[in-house]
Amino acid sequence: MTAKLLFAEVRLKSEYYDVDAMKVVWHGNYVKYMEKARCALLDTIGFNYQEMEDSGYIWPIVSMKLKYIKPIFYNQEFIIRATLLEYKHRIRIGYVIIDPGSKAMFNKAETVQMAVDLSTGNSLLVSPPCLVNAVKTKIKQEEKS
Amino acid sequence: MTAKLLFAEVRLKSEYYDVDAMKVVWHGNYVKYMEKARCALLDTIGFNYQEMEDSGYIWPIVSMKLKYIKPIFYNQEFIIRATLLEYKHRIRIGYVIIDPGSKAMFNKAETVQMAVDLSTGNSLLVSPPCLVNAVKTKIKQEEKS
Amino acid sequence: MTAKLLFAEVRLKSEYYDVDAMKVVWHGNYVKYMEKARCALLDTIGFNYQEMEDSGYIWPIVSMKLKYIKPIFYNQEFIIRATLLEYKHRIRIGYVIIDPGSKAMFNKAETVQMAVDLSTGNSLLVSPPCLVNAVKTKIKQEEKS
Amino acid sequence: MTAKLLFAEVRLKSEYYDVDAMKVVWHGNYVKYMEKARCALLDTIGFNYQEMEDSGYIWPIVSMKLKYIKPIFYNQEFIIRATLLEYKHRIRIGYVIIDPGSKAMFNKAETVQMAVDLSTGNSLLVSPPCLVNAVKTKIKQEEKS
Numbered sequence: 142m143t144a145k146l147l148f149a150e151v152r153l154k155s156e157y158y159d160v161d162a163m164k165v166v167w168h169g170n171y172v173k174y175m176e177k178a179r180c181a182l183l184d185t186i187g188f189n190y191q192e193m194e195d196s197g198y199i200w201p202i203v204s205m206k207l208k209y210i211k212p213i214f215y216n217q218e219f220i221i222r223a224t225l226l227e228y229k230h231r232i233r234i235g236y237v238i239i240d241p242g243s244k245a246m247f248n249k250a251e252t253v254q255m256a257v258d259l260s261t262g263n264s265l266l267v268s269p270p271c272l273v274n275a276v277k278t279k280i281k282q283e284e285k286s
Numbered sequence: 287m288t289a290k291l292l293f294a295e296v297r298l299k300s301e302y303y304d305v306d307a308m309k310v311v312w313h314g315n316y317v318k319y320m321e322k323a324r325c326a327l328l329d330t331i332g333f334n335y336q337e338m339e340d341s342g343y344i345w346p347i348v349s350m351k352l353k354y355i356k357p358i359f360y361n362q363e364f365i366i367r368a369t370l371l372e373y374k375h376r377i378r379i380g381y382v383i384i385d386p387g388s389k390a391m392f393n394k395a396e397t398v399q400m401a402v403d404l405s406t407g408n409s410l411l412v413s414p415p416c417l418v419n420a421v422k423t424k425i426k427q428e429e430k431s
Numbered sequence: 432m433t434a435k436l437l438f439a440e441v442r443l444k445s446e447y448y449d450v451d452a453m454k455v456v457w458h459g460n461y462v463k464y465m466e467k468a469r470c471a472l473l474d475t476i477g478f479n480y481q482e483m484e485d486s487g488y489i490w491p492i493v494s495m496k497l498k499y500i501k502p503i504f505y506n507q508e509f510i511i512r513a514t515l516l517e518y519k520h521r522i523r524i525g526y527v528i529i530d531p532g533s534k535a536m537f538n539k540a541e542t543v544q545m546a547v548d549l550s551t552g553n554s555l556l557v558s559p560p561c562l563v564n565a566v567k568t569k570i571k572q573e574e575k576s
Numbered sequence: 577m578t579a580k581l582l583f584a585e586v587r588l589k590s591e592y593y594d595v596d597a598m599k600v601v602w603h604g605n606y607v608k609y610m611e612k613a614r615c616a617l618l619d620t621i622g623f624n625y626q627e628m629e630d631s632g633y634i635w636p637i638v639s640m641k642l643k644y645i646k647p648i649f650y651n652q653e654f655i656i657r658a659t660l661l662e663y664k665h666r667i668r669i670g671y672v673i674i675d676p677g678s679k680a681m682f683n684k685a686e687t688v689q690m691a692v693d694l695s696t697g698n699s700l701l702v703s704p705p706c707l708v709n710a711v712k713t714k715i716k717q718e719e720k721s
Binding site for chain 4: 302321325
């Protein structure tokens with residue numbers, strides 16, 4: 142039995158201020174696209190940045206990796222999908238950016254976030270119950286639907 | 287008799303991520319250059335962002351205008367000078383961006399900031415004494431030197 | 432008789448990477464929002480950046496002014512409307528950013544663009560026919576509908 | 577015998593527009609710091625972006641990874657060192673960001689770039705001689721000095 146993985150997708154278009162002198166999206170700007178998709182995913186879990194802060198914990202990014210496969214040109218549409226790969230010890234999210242038409246892949250990426258207790262400033266090696274419960278509730282909802 | 291105007295200069299180079307598909311600095315990125323020069327100016331007055339916040343007031347930008355005269359290309363050096371034009375009621379700063387060699391002007395700009403009292407959230411029509419005194423002290427120092 | 436003014440609207444949400452340490456959108460990031468609305472407006476006229484370049488002319492920004500009325504907080508939705516105010520000699524566009532609910536105004540802005548002939552590099556004091564015709568055609572369509 | 581590794585360092589300060597609502601540098605902005613250090617390194621080799629393009633090849637980023645160890649706060653100074661780890665088949669550069677005082681490490685990162693022949697659009701599995709020779713010449717200079 143495989144558990145369903147939670148994911149969210151956003152459809153975006155590259156902006157003029159995102160492209161560089163080679164007329165393709167500058168590699169650093171993909172991090173913004175990833176953040177939009179991550180926020181959409183965390184929203185569906187009911188655990189967006191505001192809800193995180195209210196919970197007494199924050200989840201800073203501790204590592205990130207990106208693989209650039211095909212360039213995205215100016216004014217090109219793309220879909221970025223963020224998938225929750227891990228949540229019990231840390232939040233690990235995988236990303237793929239694809240062409241909505243050809244389904245060709247532009248980019249694959251991953252981020253890891255670790256919980257920090259705002260009251261102590263300490264990093265946690267196990268996710269606090271507020272996150273774990275939110276994810277489990279969402280997974281159950283998805284499995285029913 | 288004319289009062290000396292306080293100013294500060296920073297020397298910068300356009301970065302690859304600053305230029306657009308036309309290989310010139312994207313017009314929105316000048317705002318970052320202006321902020322660097324403004325911070326340098328406020329530093330010399332002893333009134334940088336941290337010192338502002340500690341004073342119980344903040345000075346958000348309430349208006350900004352820019353005039354683009356000549357484009358800045360990738361990897362091009364330029365000097366941006368920020369000059370304090372007004373401080374008694376609001377902070378008005380003028381900017382010029384020039385070519386260090388030819389002295390040709392790339393850009394002229396201006397920002398206006400108004401004090402907000404952090405304890406009430408109200409905007410002030412007159413600058414609080416902490417700012418006025420800091421500027422006056424700095425002007426006196428400059429006039430002596 | 433008043434001519435109908437062409438406009439376009441985009442609905443956006445402030446992103447985490449757009450806000451600063453005061454938890455409001457950093458003033459320089461409004462320029463990106465303006466560009467999104469301007470591109471939407473130019474798209475409706477059939478004169479987007481690609482169509483500009485294909486026409487043999489480009490329209491760099493020659494001046495810009497912004498007035499900040501109310502801050503936009505993280506994750507806040509807003510509408511930005513770009514209105515074509517002038518096109519016969521230069522492209523002048525006005526912008527308003529408003530709260531979709533209360534209709535309160537966050538920001539008012541304006542940009543001016545002048546045509547540059549790509550073959551000579553010269554700025555033009557009168558808009559080339561390709562732009563004027565595109566705008567007139569669009570205005571006629573709008574007046575009929 | 578170990579070969580000397582080529583490196584370059586730049587000393588930077590985090591800007592107000594680089595920090596987020598948590599008052600630390602937003603994780604995506606480190607990519608800009610890495611680019612500044614990479615450009616400094618490529619400059620010392622005599623192979624900056626302009627020289628690349630003139631050579632008939634470009635080297636887009638094909639992968640990137642970052643590890644965030646300690647946050648960088650607003651107005652904090654840091655040194656970023658870029659070290660050339662590989663160049664014969666691809667350009668692999670390692671980065672460390674450290675505190676100039678305590679030498680504590682803020683961040684470790686790596687980028688990989690592959691040559692693309694501008695005349696064919698093809699990626700190359702072996703670096704073109706123009707790059708290899710430039711690096712070898714620079715290494716020899718360094719070994720003499």
